[in-house]
Every structure is written in C-alpha cells, then in structure tokens.
Amino acid sequence: MSEREQVVVNAAAAASYTVVCAHCAELDAAEGSTGSTFAGRLDLDLHHGMFLCRRGHSVRVERAEPPEEQSAADAA
Numbered sequence: 001m002s003e004r005e006q007v008v009v010n011a012a013a014a015a016s017y018t019v020v021c022a023h024c025a026e027l028d029a030a031e032g033s034t035g036s037t038f039a040g041r042l043d044l045d046l047h048h049g050m051f052l053c054r055r056g057h058s059v060r061v062e063r064a065e066p067p068e069e070q071s072a073a074d075a076a
C-alpha cells in the first residue's frame with residue numbers, strides 16, 4: 001500500500017483539473033497506447049484531495065496558494 005504517490009498542484013482559482021497519471025503513462029508507453037489522462041474536480045473550498053485514476057492509482061491533488069495573499073503580506 002506504500003506505492004509511490006503522485007502529487008498534482010491545482011491552480012488556486014480552478015475547481016477542475018486534468019492530469020496524467022504517472023503510473024498509467026508508464027503502462028501506456030509500454031503498450032503503445034495513450035489513455036493516461038483523467039479529469040477530476042477539487043472544489044474551491046478544499047485545499048487538497050485524493051483521487052483515483054481510471055486504473056485505480058491514487059493521485060493527491062493540492063491547491064496552490066492564492067497569489068494575492070502573498071503580495072498583500074509583503075506590502076504590509
């Protein structure tokens with residue numbers, strides 16, 4: 001169960017994302033097919049989530065920090 005985990009960073013203002021599962025990309029490359037992309041949704045009030053690709057590999061999605069907060073802190 002300690003399979004290496006893929007982490008994807010989602011844009012701060014985006015609720016949906018499309019990622020390529022790294023495990024599937026390797027499998028697809030070996031098979032000569034391309035089906036490793038999957039789409040998911042991380043609602044704007046959530047900072048992270050766990051998702052499964054179509055083959056069931058776990059992919060962690062983290063939300064990027066909003067840029068406004070950092071620049072506001074620097075200005076103050």
Ligand SMILES: [Zn+2]
Pocket residue numbers: 021022023024025053054055056057
């Ligand atoms: Zn996969």
